Structure formats: structure tokens, C-alpha cells
Amino acid sequence: MSKPSHRRAVSILQEFRDLLDKKWKREVVCQCPRRPRCVCKRRIVCVARMEDWMETTAPEHTSTNLTRLLDDLYRMVSRTVFPFEATSVLKRQGRCVRVLGALLSLGRGDLIDLFHGAGISDNVVLYNTKLVGHDQIGLLKYLEDNGVSNAMEIIDRFEREISVFCTPSLDMYMELNLENWKEDRRMLPFCKRQRISKKGGTATVYQVAIQKDFVSDPELASALEKSAYKDHEFDEASRVRP
Numbered sequence: 726m727s728k729p730s731h732r733r734a735v736s737i738l739q740e741f742r743d744l745l746d747k748k749w750k751r752e753v754v755c756q757c758p759r760r761p762r763c764v765c766k767r768r769i770v771c772v773a774r775m776e777d778w779m780e781t782t783a784p785e786h787t788s789t790n791l792t793r794l795l796d797d798l799y800r801m802v803s804r805t806v807f808p809f810e811a812t813s814v815l816k817r818q819g820r821c822v823r824v825l826g827a828l829l830s831l832g833r834g835d836l837i838d839l840f841h842g843a844g845i846s847d848n849v850v851l852y853n854t855k856l857v858g859h860d861q862i863g864l865l866k867y868l869e870d871n872g873v874s875n876a877m878e879i880i881d882r883f884e885r886e887i888s889v890f891c892t893p894s895l896d897m898y899m900e901l902n903l904e905n906w907k908e909d910r911r912m913l914p915f916c917k918r919q920r921i922s923k924k925g926g927t928a929t930v931y932q933v934a935i936q937k938d939f940v941s942d943p944e945l946a947s948a949l950e951k952s953a954y955k956d957h958e959f960d961e962a963s964r965v966r967p
Contacts, residue, residue, distance in 0.1 A: 737793045749775045754918045769892045769912045771938045776822050801835040809838040823847045823890040843867040854888045896942035914939035
């Protein structure tokens with residue numbers, strides 16, 4: 726794999742950052758429970774759109790955007806672990822699209838081979854965005870063994886950043902305790918939320934709105950067609966009633 730020019734490296738990495746900030750990061754409603762001031766990030770990443778871009782080949786190129794990204798990251802490192810192939814990012818087992826996105830957002834995409842080598846995949850961070858036990862110890866050792874300074878600081882920053890890439894996927898028959906996701910610092914993909922009533926002593930019922938891009942399940946998308954509307958702030962959205 727040939728090492729690309731500096732100009733090319735800046736171009737594709739900057740394109741990713743621009744799209745991340747301007748297209749893929751979306752505003753969501755504040756989800757802070759019983760707090761007078763909002764402390765949540767109120768932004769999540771539309772991973773489906775980010776992944777579409779990664780798998781796209783621009784007209785003037787013969788390689789996908791993801792391959793070009795990895796080529797340019799290869800230029801930044803001297804480790805023998807690289808080159809890191811696009812198939813390693815996208816394959817079903819050990820998939821690390823979200824992990825790569827978070828590292829690129831932090832300006833440390835060059836560490837993707839080490840995170841992947843330590844077993845930090847999308848499945849790991851979707852289960853818990855805070856790396857604990859074996860996952861954290863193994864990653865810390867792997868980073869330090871490969872000469873990465875401030876390894877614990879990098880892990881801390883990664884844990885804070887990865888949450889915006891880990892919003893739950895909604896489907897028609899999901900059985901997911903969304904309250905647990907909020908406790909894990911992950912934002913739900915609701916652009917609007919309105920409390921309707923309380924049921925009994927503890928249950929609270931909300932009507933929510935979700936942007937079209939976050940409804941990837943075809944059956945759920947079909948069920949929400951009648952409630953779709955044009956929102957002046959969030960573009961195309963659908964209301965979800967209990």
C-alpha cells in the first residue's frame with residue numbers, strides 16, 4: 726500500500742470532519758431528568774449516513790472513501806500493524822464503524838488498528854460505552870505496549886465521545902429498556918418529546934418525534950408514514966404515540 730501525499734491526507738480527513746459536524750451530527754431533545762440545567766450533549770451521530778459515505782466511491786476515485794481514509798491514516802503511523810483494511814472495519818465479526826468514527830472525531834483515527842487489535846468493536850461499545858474490566862485493562866496495555874503516550878487519557882476521551890455514536894436502533898418489535906440507555910450516557914434519537922400523562926405511581930407516557938434518518942427498520946418506517954410531517958427545525962420527522 727503506497728503512502729499518500731500530505732495534500733490528499735488533509736483532503737479526505739477534513740471531508741470526514743466537515744460531514745460529521747455539518748451533516749451527520751443531529752440535534753436531539755434534552756433528556757436530563759429532573760435537572761434545572763441541561764448537561765447532556767444533545768447531539769448524536771447518524772451512523773447509517775456516515776457508513777453510507779464510507780462505502781461510497783467518489784466519481785474521481787477508484788477506492789471507497791473508507792479505503793482512502795485508512796490509506797491516509799497509514800501515512801500517520803510507523804507501526805507494523807498497519808495497513809488496516811476496510812474489510813476489518815465493515816466485517817460482521819469485530820465490526821468497528823462506530824469506534825473508527827469516534828477516534829476520527831478525536832483526531833486519533835491512527836489508533837484504530839490498536840483499538841481493533843485489543844478487541845474494542847462496535848458490539849463492545851454498544852453494550853457499554855464505558856470500558857470496564859478486561860476491555861479497559863486489555864486496551865490500556867495494548868496501547869502502552871505499542872508506545873502510545875497518555876493512553877489512559879485517550880481512553881477517557883474515547884469513552885466520552887463514543888456515546889454520541891451509540892444511539893439505539895429502533896425497530897417495530899424492539900424490547901429495549903430505554904431508561905438503561907440514558908443511564909449509560911447514550912442519547913435517544915428523539916428530536917422532540919412531550920409528556921402526555923402518568924400511569925400509576927411511576928410510569929410516565931411521552932409522545933416523541935424522530936427524524937426520518939434514524940428509522941432504519943422498513944416495517945417501523947412503513948408504520949410511521951401516516952404520522953410523518955415537515956418540521957421547521959428538524960426537517961422530515963415522524964410522531965410516535967404510545
